[in-house]
Amino acid sequence: MYEIKKESLYSLLKRLTEAIGPSGYEDSVRDIVVDELKSYADSLWIDSLGNVIAVKKGSKGAARLMIAAHMDEIGLIISYIDERGFLRFQPIGGVSERTLLGQRVAIKTLNGDIIRGVIGTKPPHIMKPEEMKQVPDSKDLYIDVGVSSRAEVEKLGITIGSIAVFERDLTTLGTSDVIIGKALDDRVGVAAMIEAFKAIDGNDVDVYAVATVQEEVGLKGARVAAYSITPHIALALDVTVASDVAGVSEQDWITQLGKGPAIKVADGRAASGLIAHPAVRNKLIEIAKQYGIPYQLEVLHGGTTDASIIALNKEGVPAATISIPTRYIHSPAEVANLNDIVMSSKLTMLFATKITSEWALTLIRKNFK
Secondary structure, X not given: OOOOOHHHHXXXXXXXXXXXXXXXXXXXXXHHHHHHHOOOOOEEEEOOOOOEEEEEOOOOOOOEEEEEEXXXXXXXXXXXXXXXXXXXXXXXXXXXXXXXXXXXXXXXXXXXXXXXXXXXXXXXXXXXXXXXXXXXXXXXXXXEOOOOOHHHHHHOOOOOOOEEEEXXXXXXXXXXXXXXXXXXXXXXXXXXXXXXXXXOOOOOOEEEEEEEOOOOOOOHHHHHHHHHHOOOEEEEEEEEEEOOOOXXXXXXXXXXXXXXXXXXXXXXXXXOOOEOOHHHHHHHHHHHHHXXXXXXXEEOOOOOOHHHHHOOOOOOOOEEEXXXXXXXXXXXXXXXXXXXXXXXXXXXXXXXXXXXXXXHHHOOOOOOO
């Protein structure tokens, strides 16, 4: 039986996070996912939008469990090249201007070459005092690739429509368990899902592991995958805010780093995202307690996951989310704890293994006459 280990998960996560894959351009990540899953799946395919769907058939096959984790990361897309070779850009997903200035980026040309650059603005020495105190607007930022003309940029293969992401490797921070890198949102979920899928054995339900695309720009991949699969029950694996940092009062800690996976209760502003199905949420809690997996309960004030759109598929899908606490989400330096990721993967594996088709199907509809 496959064993979920911290060392193998870290190795996989390093490959995943260092790949370039903003929303709509997940090709490099998708190749890794396919390579990891193909030997463990009864069937595997890529759908028309680019989702990877792997299936492990159950012993009865009466119910379908969909597990979703998104491959895409936030990024930039080149929108203009000026005569001196500076690149203007637009965000892909929830990019905050406060994280951009001075960051190294990797630009992927339309033919697949990687060109490095840095995000700049006018020097602080010539700014007015009031400008120094402001977060620069994206229209005042540009990418400098070290050339002096538009022609030189084009010679590098960069055109309007080329994409860019933060350039970061994955490494440890402080201890061997705390990791730092880009795109932990949501490559940690993808890694946890892959390792869980490998370890699932003796499952009653059919398990569909789906590495989704374009989550950061509207949950698009999960929407079409759920429509195709028509799951009876669903889990999303994604990050959530670990706000246990300096300057934040304890009552505002959404989750804490290193305290185990978070089982979501609700997310979105005023609970407008997912309100987790009580039976699925409680089953996760029951399994976590039974197998000694530390967990936290999560109410997230903003943001949501693939689970919220899967839950609305066709006649509705009982859905929940296992969240991985992560600091500094949507920045070039996201921070997570490997133990939280391993435990999220184990909880996912146990849930997929222990639930029965009979139980899952009772959640769909209750007939009284």
